[in-house]
Amino acid sequence: MRLGRIIAKAVLAFAGFVAVFPLLWTALNSLKNSVDIITRVPRLVFTPTLANISYILGRDSVITGLYNSVVACGTAVLIGVVLGLPAAYAVARYPNRWAGDIQFFVLSLRFLPPVAVAIPLMVIWLQLGLYDTLPALIVTYSLLTISVIMWLAIPAFQGVPKEIEEAAFVDGYGAYAVFWRIALPVAARSLIGAVAFSFVLVWNEFLIALMLSSSNAKTLPIVASELSQQGMNVPWGILNASVVLLSLPPLLFLGVLSGFLNSVFRQKKT
Amino acid sequence: MSAIVCSHVDKAYGATTVIRDLNLSIEEHEFIVFLGPSGCGKSTLLRMLAGLEDISGGKVSIGGKVVNDLDPGDRGIAMVFQNYALYPHMSIFDNIAFGLRRQKVPAPEIRKRVEAVSRTLGLDPYLGRKPAELSGGQQQRVAIARAMIKTPKVFLFDEPLSNLDAKLRNHMRVEIARLHQSLKTTTVYVTHDQLEAMTLADRIVLLKDGIIEQIGSPAEIYGRPRNMFVAGFIGTPNMNFVDVTVGRAGNRWTLTGAGTVLSIDGAGFHLQPGDRAVLGIRPPDLKTAGAGAAGLLQGTADLIEFHGNDALVTFGSGGKEISALVPARDCPVLHAPVRFTFEENDIHLFDATSGASLRRQ
Numbered sequence: 289m290r291l292g293r294i295i296a297k298a299v300l301a302f303a304g305f306v307a308v309f310p311l312l313w314t315a316l317n318s319l320k321n322s323v324d325i326i327t328r329v330p331r332l333v334f335t336p337t338l339a340n341i342s343y344i345l346g347r348d349s350v351i352t353g354l355y356n357s358v359v360a361c362g363t364a365v366l367i368g369v370v371l372g373l374p375a376a377y378a379v380a381r382y383p384n385r386w387a388g389d390i391q392f393f394v395l396s397l398r399f400l401p402p403v404a405v406a407i408p409l410m411v412i413w414l415q416l417g418l419y420d421t422l423p424a425l426i427v428t429y430s431l432l433t434i435s436v437i438m439w440l441a442i443p444a445f446q447g448v449p450k451e452i453e454e455a456a457f458v459d460g461y462g463a464y465a466v467f468w469r470i471a472l473p474v475a476a477r478s479l480i481g482a483v484a485f486s487f488v489l490v491w492n493e494f495l496i497a498l499m500l501s502s503s504n505a506k507t508l509p510i511v512a513s514e515l516s517q518q519g520m521n522v523p524w525g526i527l528n529a530s531v532v533l534l535s536l537p538p539l540l541f542l543g544v545l546s547g548f549l550n551s552v553f554r555q556k557k558t
Numbered sequence: 559m560s561a562i563v564c565s566h567v568d569k570a571y572g573a574t575t576v577i578r579d580l581n582l583s584i585e586e587h588e589f590i591v592f593l594g595p596s597g598c599g600k601s602t603l604l605r606m607l608a609g610l611e612d613i614s615g616g617k618v619s620i621g622g623k624v625v626n627d628l629d630p631g632d633r634g635i636a637m638v639f640q641n642y643a644l645y646p647h648m649s650i651f652d653n654i655a656f657g658l659r660r661q662k663v664p665a666p667e668i669r670k671r672v673e674a675v676s677r678t679l680g681l682d683p684y685l686g687r688k689p690a691e692l693s694g695g696q697q698q699r700v701a702i703a704r705a706m707i708k709t710p711k712v713f714l715f716d717e718p719l720s721n722l723d724a725k726l727r728n729h730m731r732v733e734i735a736r737l738h739q740s741l742k743t744t745t746v747y748v749t750h751d752q753l754e755a756m757t758l759a760d761r762i763v764l765l766k767d768g769i770i771e772q773i774g775s776p777a778e779i780y781g782r783p784r785n786m787f788v789a790g791f792i793g794t795p796n797m798n799f800v801d802v803t804v805g806r807a808g809n810r811w812t813l814t815g816a817g818t819v820l821s822i823d824g825a826g827f828h829l830q831p832g833d834r835a836v837l838g839i840r841p842p843d844l845k846t847a848g849a850g851a852a853g854l855l856q857g858t859a860d861l862i863e864f865h866g867n868d869a870l871v872t873f874g875s876g877g878k879e880i881s882a883l884v885p886a887r888d889c890p891v892l893h894a895p896v897r898f899t900f901e902e903n904d905i906h907l908f909d910a911t912s913g914a915s916l917r918r919q
Contacts (some may be wrong), residue, residue, distance in 0.1 A: 451643035454610050455704075459657035460631025473647040 311535075318528040325524045340529035344515075350530070353511030358537065360425040360507060361490045367426070368433025368486050373479065375434070376441035377467055381453070391442065397435040406499040413500060420502045428496055433486040440482035444475040480545050488538050508534055561586045561621060561712060561744040562607065568615035569602055569768070576602050577768040580616070584746065589738050592748045593755040594765035595791070601716055603765070604748045608637050608714050621711045631660070636705035637714040641721060642697045644689035644704075650676075651685040654703045661708075675703045679733075695726045702734075706741070715747040719754065731757060752792055756780070764788055786836060786913035789906055795841045795870055798880045800855075801910065804833040813837055813907075817876020818855060827907050827916045835916060838906035841870060844882035847899040855880055856897040859890050871896060 317325055319336040344350050379387045413424040448471050456466045472479070497507045512530040516522060562584040569577040577599045584590050592600035605611040607618060609630035618625055625633045636657075644653050651672055658668045676682050679699045689697055698718060705713055718734070719727045735758055738745055749755055755762050756776040764771045764779060772784045783789035789797050802815035811824035815837065829835075847854050857873035857880070869889040872881045873896050882898050890896050907916040 449641065449643065451639045451641055452645060454608075454630075455637070455639060455643040456645070456656070457610065458608060458630045458635065458637045459704075459708075460629075460660040462629070462631075465660075470645060474645070476647075 314528050314531050318525060318532045320525055320528075322523070322525055325528075337525075340525035341532075343526055344529045344533055349506070349511050349514070350508070350533070353506050353508040354533070354537075356422060356425070356501075356505055357491060357508040360422055360429055360505075361487060363426045364429030364433045364490050365483060365487045367430040368437045369483055371430075372434040372437035373441055373472070374467070376438045377445050377471055379438070380442045380445035381471070391439075394435045394438045397431060398439075402493075402495045406496050409496065410499045419500065420505050422505050424500055425497065425505050425507070428500060429490045429493070432490055432493070436486040436489055437482050440485065441475070441479055444478035444482065445471055447478065448474045480548075484538075484542050484545055487541050491534075491538055561588070562746070563619045564603075564607075564616065565618075566616035567603075567606065567613060567618060569599070569606060569611065570614045575768065577606075580768070580770060582763060582770065582773070584744060586744055587742045589745045589747065589758055589760045591755040591759035591762050592746065592765060593752060593759075593762050593791075594750065594771075596750060597767075598765040599768035600748045600750075600763075600765050602768075604714055604716055604746060607633075607712070607746060608635055609633050634711035635714055636708045636710035636712075637716065638698070638701045638705050638718045640717040642689070642694075642701045644697055644700055646689055648688075649685065650681065650687055650689065650692070650700050653689065653700055654681075654685075654707055657704065657708045671707055672703075675707045678706075679703050694722050695730060698722065698730060699733075702737070706737075709743075711744065713743050713745040713747075715745065717749055718747075719749070720751070727754075734758065752794070756792075764791065766791075782915075782917065783838075783906065784915050786838070786908045789838050789908070789915075793840055795881055795883065797838045797840050797906070798844075800837045800839075800875075800878055800880070802835050802837045804829050804831060804835050806831040815876065816855065816878040816880070820855075822902050822905070826902075826918055828918060829907070829916065834910035836908040836910050836913075838908060839900055839904065841881045841883040842868075843900050843904035844880075844884075844898040845900060846882075846884060846888055847897040854897050854899055856895065859892055859894055859896045862889060862892055864889075 316332075318340050319338070320331075320334055321337050321339070324331050324334040375390075379390055409428055410419065413419040413421075413428075416424075418424040452474065453466050453470050456470045461469065492509065493507075494509045494513070497505075497510050501507070501510065512527075512534055515526055515530055562582070564580055564582040567577060567580040567582075568575065580603070592603060594600045602611060606613050607620070609625065609628060613626050620633055620635065630637075645656065648656065654672045654675060655668045658671065663671075672685070673682070676685060679702060681696070681699055681703055684692055684696060684700075689700065692700065698721075701718070715734070719730050722730060731754055734747075738758075747754075747758060759776055761773060761775055762779050763773050766787055772779055772788045774782070779788060779792055783792065786799070790799070800816045802813040802820070805812040805814060807821065810821050811827075811829050813820040813822065813835070820837070844855065847856075855875050857875040859871050859873050861870075861872040863870040863872075864886065865883075867886055868883045869886045870881055870883050871890060872879055874880075880898075882896070884890075908914065909916060
């Protein structure tokens with residue numbers, strides 16, 4: 289019994305280490321000079337430098353990419369929330385004979401490999417004269433966020449006990465009020481997860497962004513990938529710094545969301 | 559004026575009819591219990607009164623107003639759900655006040671009324687807490703407070719005590735009874751627990767397969783069941799049923815079955831010689847017979863269940879298991895011969911085919 293617990297804890301610690309160490313190492317490497325990175329024996333003690341980070345932040349392409357990513361992903365997630373959550377609630381609570389088909393359609397948007405849709409999308413946006421613009425990227429990403437948010441929010445809304453909503457009906461509230469004041473806050477925990485997941489999905493999205501942008505609308509992942517194409521000498525420190533920069537917004541986003549979640553659930557003074 | 563009137567009410571889900579041509583009139587201040595086995599439509603009927611289920615046919619009126627097409631909030635009802643259905647993200651205060659806020663009651667009055675109601679139900683210490691921080695009994699009390707505060711015309715309870723443990727259930731049952739005594743609000747209460755029904759109800763509506771089997775006071779339902787289903791459903795331990803053949807002997811009637819011939823006066827029943835009937839007799843109505851008594855049910859005690867004050871003696875008579883509830887001090891020993899007699903007033907006779915009571919009304 290005791291031994292079992294020790295082994296379980298050891299396994300847990302190992303799994304935690306496996307998950308966290310690469311991130312930590314990346315963060316450390318972003319602060320190292322190239323010499324310290326390419327040594328045969330990994331160095332834990334070194335003279336930190338901010339050169340990589342300042343190089344990254346000093347490049348216009350990175351700043352533009354960051355701006356594009358934030359605007360495109362932020363707007364797409366917002367659209368996904370505004371359209372996806374009510375749609376999911378409607379499917380969950382007021383199923384009609386198309387509810388199953390709608391659910392399947394939404395899921396099917398994720399069946400095709402992005403390559404298959406990327407080229408048609410590129411042609412469509414070229415024809416419309418919106419190729420390489422943020423609106424094109426936002427609309428395309430909204431398709432992803434709406435489908436992901438819907439797909440994850442339907443079970444979240446179904447998980448809200450029906451009686452709670454019925455109690456609100458008996459208390460005199462209408463369907464919209466029940467959605468806003470009961471279903472949304474009660475399902476909030478799962479919904480936050482859905483929203484965060486959809487954000488991370490489009491934030492990391494590479495292929496569609498690559499196909500839909502050539503210069504103006506490049507997102508951060510595209511810009512970061514270009515950093516490694518600078519000849520034979522791979523700039524490891526700069527790459528690591530760009531990875532850190534890429535990882536920060538989703539973390540911030542999650543932080544803001546969970547903060548919002550806490551404020552929703554904090555005891556209200558009456 | 560009747561508080562609730564259902565006339566020719568039907569409920570169907572697609573091709574399945576759940577409630578069929580139901581007529582019911584509930585008086586003001588009455589405590590009505592819908593009782594029946596699961597799937598009998600009692601909860602559906604309650605939810606139709608609440609407006610949570612559509613009414614497929616017929617008319618329901620509450621307080622003299624037809625409510626078929628009214629939203630739940632406009633029916634003047636309040637409901638307590640089986641799983642409490644408290645709003646988990648709100649404090650107890652907000653849970654209770656939620657309905658009043660909808661009615662645009664001014665905040666100071668809301669505060670006053672919430673405090674008054676929570677005092678009645680002993681909830682004042684918990685007003686700032688969330689539902690998850692309360693015990694099951696306290697949560698149910700919050701649900702009752704939430705219903706009470708709206709001063710509705712009708713209270714609807716949907717199996718409110720089935721999620722509580724036995725001890726708490728007794729306690730809450732008494733509380734609900736007291737509450738009804740002081741508020742006198744018309745109440746419709748759904749349960750499958752006959753003890754709750756018997757102790758709380760002014761009248762019980764006994765349902766089976768969406769049809770009312772009998773409406774009556776607990777005493778009527780227990781003492782004058784209209785058919786075998788009612789007789790068998792009500793009363794613990796269950797009524798004994800013995801198949802008998804009716805015969806005539808002189809100016810008395812005989813009931814032959816279970817290896818014995820019983821002689822009764824039979825004036826209270828519609829009887830025909832040669833009829834096949836079912837004799838129903840409740841275990842507490844069987845009395846230990848003295849020596850020389852006639853018209854006996856007898857056999858060998860093959861199971862004795864000790865209940866405390868009483869003991870339930872089960873014996874075989876003519877291949878039929880019969881149970882008798884006897885005072886524990888008179889309890890026979892296992893495998894001893896037992897003999898029981900009864901008062902003719904306490905027996906029930908049912909038609910063997912239709913199950914309807916043969917008692918003269």
